[in-house]
Amino acid sequence: MYKALTVLIVVLCLAGVVISGMALGEHYNTKPSPCSINDRWDCGIVNHSPYAVINVRGYSVPVALIGIVGYAFLIALAGRFPRLTAIAALIALLFTLRLTWIEWKVLGVWCIYCVSSQAVIVLVFLLSIGAATSASRRTSRL
Numbered sequence: 001m002y003k004a005l006t007v008l009i010v011v012l013c014l015a016g017v018v019i020s021g022m023a024l025g026e027h028y029n030t031k032p033s034p035c036s037i038n039d040r041w042d043c044g045i046v047n048h049s050p051y052a053v054i055n056v057r058g059y060s061v062p063v064a065l066i067g068i069v070g071y072a073f074l075i076a077l078a079g080r081f082p083r084l085t086a087i088a089a090l091i092a093l094l095f096t097l098r099l100t101w102i103e104w105k106v107l108g109v110w111c112i113y114c115v116s117s118q119a120v121i122v123l124v125f126l127l128s129i130g131a132a133t134s135a136s137r138r139t140s141r142l
Contacts, residue, residue, distance in 0.1 A: 005131040006079040009124055013071040013078070016120045020067030023113040027052055027062045035112050046111035051102045063099065067117055070095075074124060082128070082135040089125040096121050 026033060026047040033044030046052065053060040070092050077085040096118050103110050 002082075002131055002134040003079075005127050005134060009078045009085065009127050009131065010075050012120050012124050012127070013075045016071035016074075016117055016124070017068050019113050019117045019120065020064045020071060023047055023111065023117070024062055024064035024068065026111075026113065027064050037112070039109070041110050041112060043111040043113055045109045046103060046107060046114060049107055051099070051106065064113075066095075074128075078128070078131070082132040086125070086128040086132040089121065089128040092121050093125045 023043070026035070026043045029044065029047075033042060033047075035041070035043040036045075047062075047064070052063050054063060054066065055061075070088075074085060074088055074092070077088055099114065100118055103114060
């Protein structure tokens with residue numbers, strides 16, 4: 001069970017890297033957004049907003065790049081450090097929930113890439129809790 005959960009976590013994180021990469025591409029896109037669906041769903045508005053970057057020591061780091069690095073970090077942890085994976089996934093989930101709130105309450109616009117990434121991190125968090133539980137049960141039997 002633990003190995004299957006780890007594989008699922010890795011596969012979902014790989015999907016998260018791809019989704020975050022697409023959002024990063026949208027961040028640097030200067031043409032009309034391909035995912036501008038209507039006035040409520042527009043990746044361009046979200047990814048070009050001031051909330052799409054975090055200032056770190058004078059550098060503007062795109063949130064999508066943080067997503068790519070975060071998912072890669074989760075991949076590196078998965079299977080090796082189950083509890084740390086769950087803690088990192090919780091931190092990622094909290095960060096994502098903050099961004100979700102900004103889309104909902106501040107911008108009033110949703111990004112399909114962002115919502116997809118939000119779904120991925122929720123699943124990764126739940127699976128990582130299952131993997132950590134499974135790993136601790138496995139080690140307690142030894």
